[in-house]
Amino acid sequence: MRTDFAFIGVMLITAFLLMGVAVFAASLLRPKKPSQAKLETYECGMETVGDAWVQFRVQYYIFALIFVLFDVGGVLLFPFAVAFNVVPIYAVLVVSLFLGTLMAALLYAWRKGALQWD
Amino acid sequence: MSLIDTINNLLKIIGDAVANLVQNILGPGLGADLIVMGLGALALCTVAALTFMAMTWAERKVVARIQSRVGPNQAGPFGLLQPIADGIKMFTKEDTTPTSADRWVYNAAPLIIATFALLTFAVFPIAPGVVGTNLNIGVFFVIAVGSASTVAILMAGWGSNNKYSLLGAFRTVAQLVGYEVPMLLNVIPVIVLAGSMGLADIVQRQTLADGNPGIPFIVYLPLSALAFFIAGVAETGRSPFDLLEAESEIVAGFHVEYSGMKFALFMLGEYVNTLAVSIVFATLFLGGYAGPILPPYLWLALKTALVFFVFMWLRGTLPRVRVDQLMSLNWKVLVPMSVVNIIAVIILAKVFVTSPGLQAANGGILVTPATQAAILFVANIAILLSGLAIVARRARVLRLAEERQLESRRQANRAAVSGFAGGAPAK
Numbered sequence: 001m002r003t004d005f006a007f008i009g010v011m012l013i014t015a016f017l018l019m020g021v022a023v024f025a026a027s028l029l030r031p032k033k034p035s036q037a038k039l040e041t042y043e044c045g046m047e048t049v050g051d052a053w054v055q056f057r058v059q060y061y062i063f064a065l066i067f068v069l070f071d072v073g074g075v076l077l078f079p080f081a082v083a084f085n086v087v088p089i090y091a092v093l094v095v096s097l098f099l100g101t102l103m104a105a106l107l108y109a110w111r112k113g114a115l116q117w118d
Numbered sequence: 119m120s121l122i123d124t125i126n127n128l129l130k131i132i133g134d135a136v137a138n139l140v141q142n143i144l145g146p147g148l149g150a151d152l153i154v155m156g157l158g159a160l161a162l163c164t165v166a167a168l169t170f171m172a173m174t175w176a177e178r179k180v181v182a183r184i185q186s187r188v189g190p191n192q193a194g195p196f197g198l199l200q201p202i203a204d205g206i207k208m209f210t211k212e213d214t215t216p217t218s219a220d221r222w223v224y225n226a227a228p229l230i231i232a233t234f235a236l237l238t239f240a241v242f243p244i245a246p247g248v249v250g251t252n253l254n255i256g257v258f259f260v261i262a263v264g265s266a267s268t269v270a271i272l273m274a275g276w277g278s279n280n281k282y283s284l285l286g287a288f289r290t291v292a293q294l295v296g297y298e299v300p301m302l303l304n305v306i307p308v309i310v311l312a313g314s315m316g317l318a319d320i321v322q323r324q325t326l327a328d329g330n331p332g333i334p335f336i337v338y339l340p341l342s343a344l345a346f347f348i349a350g351v352a353e354t355g356r357s358p359f360d361l362l363e364a365e366s367e368i369v370a371g372f373h374v375e376y377s378g379m380k381f382a383l384f385m386l387g388e389y390v391n392t393l394a395v396s397i398v399f400a401t402l403f404l405g406g407y408a409g410p411i412l413p414p415y416l417w418l419a420l421k422t423a424l425v426f427f428v429f430m431w432l433r434g435t436l437p438r439v440r441v442d443q444l445m446s447l448n449w450k451v452l453v454p455m456s457v458v459n460i461i462a463v464i465i466l467a468k469v470f471v472t473s474p475g476l477q478a479a480n481g482g483i484l485v486t487p488a489t490q491a492a493i494l495f496v497a498n499i500a501i502l503l504s505g506l507a508i509v510a511r512r513a514r515v516l517r518l519a520e521e522r523q524l525e526s527r528r529q530a531n532r533a534a535v536s537g538f539a540g541g542a543p544a545k
Contacts, residue, residue: 030209
């Protein structure tokens with residue numbers, strides 16, 4: 001088990017180094033003549049007015065909340081799915097009930113207009 | 119060992135030979151193990167990067183054919199050297215960082231997206247015994263690592279300090295995050311049937327005892343396969359769900375400020391993610407490397423190419439969806455359908471069991487795998503059709519309401535005009 005994840009670590013480092021080397025090699029090959037106009041935001045287009053770092057609309061936050069609901073639900077389903085062959089049929093009913101609760105939550109959000117995008 | 123066996127196990131033989139060589143030179147120990155792992159990781163990364171180059175060529179050629187164009191044909195025969203020309207261009211392009219950008223976030227984003235895209239290749243079983251590492255949580259790992267691209271795209275959009283980039287990043291939050299749910303939900307039925315999250319075990323479950331391919335899971339779970347595929351297209355941000363980089367709306371979205379090698383890394387990350395989704399789909403639903411006559415790795419390549427072809431086909435034929443349609447499709451169609459599908463699959467798979475041992479343990483009706491597949495297939499199709507019927511009904515109601523509204527407005531206009539004609543103020 002530990003060696004399984006050792007490979008993931010080695011792979012992570014290898015991939016990162018490979019990509020880093022690509023960027024570094026390009027930095028040796030490419031020309032570098034920066035000018036003030038070149039370094040402006042949206043260089044070839046209109047001059048930008050103001051800062052882009054603004055607040056997110058609250059709608060994204062609501063969608064993210066629904067996502068968290070289902071993501072956590074999904075994570076709880078994975079162990080059940082793996083142990084499916086050994087659990088009794090009672091567990092299947094419980095999980096169905098759990099999924100039904102998730103759906104009820106989604107329906108509630110739907111009725112409240114949280115899924116309305118405008 | 120016969121020639122055919124040698125060809126079938128070519129990758130395993132080469133891998134073992136390299137591992138032996140390293141261990142002979144260094145002696146067994148942690149150092150040799152690490153070097154063997156590093157070589158394996160390097161080989162996987164190289165294969166992924168080379169496939170990325172081939173994919174860009176194939177995609178341009180195929181989409182060109184669909185649109186009655188020729189596609190790249192200048193660099194080498196059939197434009198085959200086009201990816202290399204592109205690579206040279208990317209290497210020698212000047213790379214600018216806008217002065218107002220957040221330097222660290224801006225520069226880290228392409229590295230992160232490319233690294234984590236490559237990392238998913240650590241768990242794909244390429245042939246029997248040929249796998250980076252056979253994690254027992256394979257599917258889970260792929261989905262978890264795959265979602266790192268969301269973070270990278272958000273970093274790129276935010277770090278660029280450009281309004282178009284930020285719009286792209288906003289859309290990413292809504293889209294990639296949302297479509298992760300159907301992706302997650304639709305691997306659950308597969309895990310239920312396979313009894314394991316390991317990708318190699320899932321392939322094993324779709325293979326007969328004699329090594330020939332059994333019934334692939336796409337026959338058991340057509341609805342899951344369809345929903346997973348749609349979620350996969352959206353998750354990799356490809357057309358028709360390419361809202362995060364829509365050229366005609368927000369120019370290029372999150373990577374509008376990037377050029378040179380960093381832009382190339384975004385492209386690499388995107389294509390490698392697409393490749394990863396294709397491989398996962400081929401492994402989960404099409405039986406992975408199992409197949410007759412041809413060597414296993416070729417079968418995996420063929421199935422992956424088939425899935426990727428459908429990706430290209432979609433890109434060549436479908437227009438981009440609107441952002442509200444995108445969200446509705448996910449939350450109002452895919453997610454409810456997937457949940458209903460999970461409930462149906464777990465109940466049916468518990469009632470209709472295929473092994474006597476399970477029947478003895480939990481009860482249920484003993485059926486052959488083919489019968490179980492047929493039952494699940496019918497249930498899946500029934501859920502899909504009834505879901506589509508509900509959507510069609512709802513769409514009809516909405517359309518009629520809209521038409522009625524239009525008609526009443528038209529009548530009001532007509533009344534106004536005719537009133538004008540009859541009693542126009544004379545002067």
